Amino acid sequence: MRTLGTINQFLGITVLPTSTGLLLQQTRYAEEILARAGMTNSKPVSTPSIPKAVAENSSEQFGNPKLYRQIVGALQYLTVTRPDLSYVVNRACQQMHQPMVSDFEALKRILRYLQGTIQHGLPINGDSLVLKSYVDSDWAGDHTDRKSTTGFCNFLGTSLVSWSVKKQTTIARSSTEAEYQAIASVTMEIIWLRQLLNELGCSQIEPTKLYCDNTSAIALANNPVYHARTKHIEIDCHFIRDCIKNGSIQVHYISTQDQLADLFTKALPSTRFKFLVNQLITRIDSSDCRGY
Incomplete structure (x- = not known):
């Protein structure tokens, strides 16, 4: 170099x-x-x-x-x-x-x-090096195939460092399932960002705060009780819960009005x-x- x-x-x-x-x-x-x-x-x-x-x-x-x-x-x-x-x-x-x-x-x-x-x-600002994320989904938003759209964005302090818009590969049977798939997607991005920041000497001491506006998805992420109605998303359930347990993420509720990821899921x-x-x-x- x-x-x-x-x-x-x-x-x-x-x-x-x-x-x-x-x-x-x-x-x-x-x-x-x-x-x-x-x-x-x-x-x-x-x-x-x-x-x-x-x-x-x-x-x-x-x-x-x-x-x-x-x-x-x-x-x-x-x-x-x-x-x-x-x-x-x-x-x-x-x-x-x-x-x-x-x-x-x-x-x-x-x-x-x-x-x-x-x-x-x-804008890229150097005010803070704390990672936080916002995630949202538009349930069955595509009128052609009824697949949902995942949208998320990640901030380092006040600087937007990564974002994504992607149609989900499967049809979600409920808004909770669509939101849960979105949480699983952003969680993978958060894990990668935390590892990258650690290599750059900016280790994230606290769990990354992940803001979601779906209370059912948050309850599902934090409740380890098995639910027959959600057994078809069991892999995502275990993955997200494991990340919560090991301190990688914390899922928090945020009002839909304050949900920045709303911009990435719909017109x-x-x-x-x-x-x-x-x-x-x-x-x-x-x-x-x-x-x-």
């Missing part, structure tokens, strides 16, 4: 020093995506998607699926610094094999949202979406950037 000086660019990501730490952003890359799609002068919108209750579907296939795949593929890398795009990009990726006209219209809305938030970035109204986004990312302010 060798010192290369102050970091400015890394794999297409611009690193800007701020008064509180660093700001990671991909403004130039986002501009290239908009130019490729011919939407440089598009009109911005407040959210990247509309609530699924009013979304319209089309049975007409999109005439240029290659363009659709190119844009969606490019947006995937943009989510490295834009967690607010993770859910909608995940949904767009699920239609890459055979995009419809309605899918491309949804993609254009993502790009219009990007146009209005092109200066946003991911949200504008007010709710903006509130959650402001907890995760920030807009670049030239007066706050040293040397920018």
Whole structure:
């Protein structure tokens, strides 16, 4: 290893020093995506998607699926610094094999949202090195196959360090089961992060706090009593309980209104979406950037 000086660019990501730490952003890359799609002068919108209750579907296939795949593929890398795009990009990726006209219209809305938030970035602060997590699931949220979506995010202090949006592989028979599968997924990520931090000399002395808004899933995680109605998720039960027992995690209840992982599981109204986004990312302010 060798010192290369102050970091400015890394794999297409611009690193800007701020008064509180660093700001990671991909403004130039986002501009290239908009130019490729011919939407440089598009009109911005407040959210990247509309609530699924009013979304319209089309049975007409999109005439240029290659363009659709190119844009969606490019947006995937943009989510490295834009967690607010993770859910909608995940949904767009699920239609890459055979995009419809309605899918491309949804993609254009993502790009219009990007146009209005092109200066946003991911702040990294050095205020604390304590790991905490938020997890949520959208039970049977996919109207096509009724599978649920898992969403979680992990913070090191106030800095968002990892997040995920993923459709569950099996159909959950209850919201508790869907939430429990989500808890199992984030627990694996927490274990890996704790091991990584330990190797970096930032050992997590206390169990990592995991915030969940489903009281039934929390009760199931903490209650070692065998339940016949949950025997089909027995492996996840034992795995999570073992992690609680050995002090890796502590599952806590959090109000749905304060659940940050809600952003990763469903399309949200504008007010709710903006509130959650402001907890995760920030807009670049030239007066706050040293040397920018």
